[in-house]
Amino acid sequence: xxxxxxxxxxxxxxxxxxxxxxxxxxxxxxxxxxxxxxxxxxxxxxxxxxxxxxxxxxxxxxxxxxxxxxxxxxxxxxxxxxxxxxxxxxxxxxxxxxxxxxxxxxxxxxxxxxxxxxxxxxxxxxxxxxxxxxxxxxxxxxxxxxxxxxxxxxxxxxxxxxxxxxxxxxxxxxxxxxxxxxxxxxxxxxxxxxxxxxxxxxxxxxxxxxxxxx
Amino acid sequence: xxxxxxxxxxxxxxxxxxxxxxxxxxxxxxxxxxxxxxxxxxxxxxxxxxxxxxxxxxxxxxxxxxxxxxxxxxxxxxxxxxxxxxxxxxxxxxxxxxxxxxxxxxxxxxxxxxxxxxxxxxxxxxxxxxxxxxxxxxxxxxxxxxxxxxxxxxxxxxxxxxxxxxxxxxxxxxxxxxxxxxxxxxxxxxxxxxxxxxxxxxxxxxxxxxxxxxxxxxxxxxxxxxxxxxxxxxxxxxxxxxxxxxxxxxxxxxxxxxxxxxxxxxxxxxxxxxxxxxxxxxxxxxxxxxxxxxxxxxxxxxxxxxxxxxxxxxxxxxxxxxxxxxxxxxxxxxxxxxxxxxxxxxxxxxxxxxxxxxxxxxxxxxxxxxxxxxxxxxxxxxxxxxxxxxxxxxxxxxxxxxxxxxxxxxxxxxxxxxxxxxxxxxxxxxxxxxxxxxxxxxxxxxxxxxxxxxxxxxxxxxxxxxxxxxxxxxxxxxxxxxxxxx
Numbered sequence: 001x002x003x004x005x006x007x008x009x010x011x012x013x014x015x016x017x018x019x020x021x022x023x024x025x026x027x028x029x030x031x032x033x034x035x036x037x038x039x040x041x042x043x044x045x046x047x048x049x050x051x052x053x054x055x056x057x058x059x060x061x062x063x064x065x066x067x068x069x070x071x072x073x074x075x076x077x078x079x080x081x082x083x084x085x086x087x088x089x090x091x092x093x094x095x096x097x098x099x100x101x102x103x104x105x106x107x108x109x110x111x112x113x114x115x116x117x118x119x120x121x122x123x124x125x126x127x128x129x130x131x132x133x134x135x136x137x138x139x140x141x142x143x144x145x146x147x148x149x150x151x152x153x154x155x156x157x158x159x160x161x162x163x164x165x166x167x168x169x170x171x172x173x174x175x176x177x178x179x180x181x182x183x184x185x186x187x188x189x190x191x192x193x194x195x196x197x198x199x200x201x202x203x204x205x206x207x208x209x210x211x212x213x214x
Numbered sequence: 215x216x217x218x219x220x221x222x223x224x225x226x227x228x229x230x231x232x233x234x235x236x237x238x239x240x241x242x243x244x245x246x247x248x249x250x251x252x253x254x255x256x257x258x259x260x261x262x263x264x265x266x267x268x269x270x271x272x273x274x275x276x277x278x279x280x281x282x283x284x285x286x287x288x289x290x291x292x293x294x295x296x297x298x299x300x301x302x303x304x305x306x307x308x309x310x311x312x313x314x315x316x317x318x319x320x321x322x323x324x325x326x327x328x329x330x331x332x333x334x335x336x337x338x339x340x341x342x343x344x345x346x347x348x349x350x351x352x353x354x355x356x357x358x359x360x361x362x363x364x365x366x367x368x369x370x371x372x373x374x375x376x377x378x379x380x381x382x383x384x385x386x387x388x389x390x391x392x393x394x395x396x397x398x399x400x401x402x403x404x405x406x407x408x409x410x411x412x413x414x415x416x417x418x419x420x421x422x423x424x425x426x427x428x429x430x431x432x433x434x435x436x437x438x439x440x441x442x443x444x445x446x447x448x449x450x451x452x453x454x455x456x457x458x459x460x461x462x463x464x465x466x467x468x469x470x471x472x473x474x475x476x477x478x479x480x481x482x483x484x485x486x487x488x489x490x491x492x493x494x495x496x497x498x499x500x501x502x503x504x505x506x507x508x509x510x511x512x513x514x515x516x517x518x519x520x521x522x523x524x525x526x527x528x529x530x531x532x533x534x535x536x537x538x539x540x541x542x543x544x545x546x547x548x549x550x551x552x553x554x555x556x557x558x559x560x561x562x563x564x565x566x567x568x569x570x571x572x573x574x575x576x577x578x579x580x581x582x583x584x585x586x587x588x589x590x591x592x593x594x595x596x597x598x599x600x601x602x603x604x605x606x607x608x609x610x611x612x613x614x615x616x617x618x619x620x621x622x623x624x625x626x627x628x629x630x631x632x633x634x635x636x637x638x639x640x641x642x643x644x645x646x647x648x649x650x651x652x653x654x655x656x657x658x659x660x661x662x663x664x665x666x667x668x669x670x671x672x673x674x675x676x677x678x679x680x681x682x683x684x685x686x687x688x689x690x691x692x693x694x695x696x697x698x699x700x
Contacts, residue, residue: 014627014630016627058630058633059624060624060625060626060627060629060630060633061630063624063625064625064627064630066625067625102620102622103622103624106622106624107624110624110625123620124620197646197647197648198646198648198649201648
C-alpha cells in the first residue's frame with residue numbers, strides 16, 4: 001500500500017496518534033501536498049460522511065476521523081498555496097438566548113465541519129447582539145445556524161433574525177434554524193431561509209443554501 | 215444482531231426474589247405434608263414397588279412418601295446440568311441464576327405468517343420453526359413448536375428428526391412414551407456416536423409432566439425412569455390450572471406444585487441417584503369466565519418464578535420456566551405486551567430453562583412472528599441484565615474531567631470505544647420521523663413479518679452429515695414400521 005493510501009486508512013479509522021507521522025511519510029514518498037490533502041485527508045472523510053448518512057457508522061467515528069483530518073491539514077497547510085484548501089464557506093452556529101441546550105447545535109457544527117465548512121461555534125445562550133457581533137467579526141460568513149430546544153426559547157430565533165435586519169446584515173447571510181420544537185412553518189413565520197429536522201439534513205440544507213449540491 | 219456475548223446472569227444489587235427463606239420453608243413443609251398425608255397417585259407398578267421398598271406407604275395406586283425420603287432425593291440431584299449443541303459445543307449451563315430462552319412445543323395450530331390465518335400445523339411449519347429458531351441468536355434451545363398431524367403415531371420422532379436436521383441448537387423434546395423417547399435417543403446417538411457420549415454431553419432435555427392434582431401417569435413416570443437410567447436430563451413440570459386443577463391462591467398452587475415436582479424427583483432419584491433433573495412448573499389460573507388457562511397472567515408469572523426460586527435456593531437444582539407467550543390470538547400489541555413482560559420477569563427471576571417463546575392462544579397456536587419479535591426483546595433484556603460495569607475506564611472520571619462543563623463527549627475516543635457495548639436495535643425503529651417516512655413508514659409488526667419470511671425463504675441451516683442423515687432415516691423407518699404393525 002502506498003503511504004498516501006495508508007494515510008487515508010489512518011484517517012478513516014480515526015487513529016489520531018498516527019496521523020502526523022503518516023502525513024510526513026506520504027510527503028516523503030514524493031506526493032504533492034495538494035494530493036496529500038485531497039486523497040489522504042479529505043477523501044476518507046467524504047467516504048465516512050456518506051456512510052454516516054446511510055446509517056452504517058456512528059457519529060463518534062465520523063467526528064474522530066474529522067479530528068484526524070484537521071490535525072493532518074495543519075501539518076500540510078504551510079506547504080499549500082492559498083487556493084488549495086477548499087472550503088464550503090464560513091458558518092456561525094449558536095444556541096439562542098435563554099437556552100442552555102447545545103448538544104444538537106454541537107452535532108450540527110461538527111458535521112458541518114466534517115463536510116467542509118469552516119464553523120465558528122459561538123456557544124449557547126447567545127444574545128441576538130452577540131450573533132450580530134460574531135458576523136461583523138467574520139464578514140465572509142455565508143450561513144448562520146440557530147438552535148433551540150425549548151418552546152420558551154425558540155422565539156429568541158425571531159429576535160436574532162430581527163437583530164440581523166436592524167444591523168442591516170440580514171441579506172449577507174442565509175439563516176437556518178433547528179431544534180426539537182422548531183418546524184418548517186415556524187421557520188417560515190420568523191423569516192428563516194431554511195429548517196432541518198436533524199444534523200445530517202442540516203448539512204444537506206447548508207450545502208444547498210451555499211449553492212453546493214448535497 | 216448477535217448479542218450472545220452479553221451475560222445471561224442478571225447482575226444487580228438486589229436480584230428479584232418473591233419468597234423469603236421462611237416462606238420457601240412454608241411451601242416445602244406444606245408439600246411434605248401433602249406427600250405424606252394425602253399421597254400421590256402413581257400409575258406405574260414398577261415405580262410403586264420401588265417406592266414401597268424404601269418405606270413409602272402404598273394403598274392401591276396411592277403412594278405416601280415420608281419426609282426424609284423426599285429430602286434425601288432433593289439432596290441427590292445435581293445443581294448444574296451442562297447441555298451441548300449438535301456440534302458438541304457447550305450451549306447452556308443450567309443452574310444458579312443463568313437464564314436461557316427457547317420455543318414451546320406441540321401447538322395444534324399455527325398463525326400463518328403469510329396469510330394471518332389460524333390453520334393446522336404441518337411438517338413444513340416444523341421445518342420453518344427449526345430454521346427460524348436456529349437463525350435467531352437469542353434463542354438458546356428448541357422445542358418442536360407444533361404438533362405434526364402428518365404422522366399420527368410417530369409424530370414425536372418425526373418432529374425430532376426435523377429439529378435435528380434444521381438446527382444445531384440443543385432441544386427440549388416431547389415424547390409419547392418410553393418407545394418414542396428411546397427412538398429420539400437413538401437419533402441423538404446417531405449424532406454423538408454413543409449413549410455414553412450423549413449422557414456426557416446431552417443434546418436434549420426430555421420434557422415431562424405430572425397431571426395435576428397429584429396424579430402421575432404411567433407414561434410420565436416411565437419416561438422419568440428411562441431418562442434417569444440412561445443419565446439423560448429431564449424435567450418434570452406440572453401445568454396446573456389453579457382454580458381448576460389446583461388451589462386458586464398463589465401459596466396453595468405453589469404447595470401442590472412443589473408436591474408434584476418432588477414426587478417425580480423421588481421416583482427419578484430412586485431410579486438412579488444423581489441423575490440430572492430440572493425442577494419447576496406452571497401454575498396458571500383458569501379464567502373462570504371464559505374457562506381458559508391464562509398462561510401468562512400476573513399470578514402465573516409470580517408462581518413460576520417463586521417455584522423456581524425454591525428449586526434453586528432450597529433444593530439447589532436447575533430450574534424450569536415459562537416465557538415469551540400470550541393469550542392473544544394474533545400478533546398484536548397484547549401479544550407483544552404479554553410476551554415481553556414474561557421475558558423480562560423470568561430473566562430477573564433468574565429462572566434457567568425458559569420455554570414457550572412463540573406461544574399464543576394459551577398454547578394452542580404458535581406464531582413465528584412472536585418468535586422473531588421475542589428475539590429482539592430477549593436481546594434488549596440481556597443488555598439490561600448486564601447492569602452496570604465498574605472499573606476505572608467505565609467510571610470515566612478522567613473523561614469527565616477532560617470534557618468539563620459545557621463540553622461534549624461526541625468526539626471522544628472513550629465514547630467510540632464504549633459505544634460498542636451499547637445495545638443496538640435490529641427490528642426496533644429509532645429513526646427520526648423524516649427517515650422513518652422515507653424508509654417506508656413500516657410498523658414493528660411489518661418488519662417482524664418480513665424478517666420471519668426472509669428466514670423461512672433464505673436461511674440455510676447447517677446440515678447433518680450424510681451418515682447421520684441416513685441413520686436418522688433408518689430409525690424413522692423402523693419406528694414407522696413398528697407403528698404400522700400395531
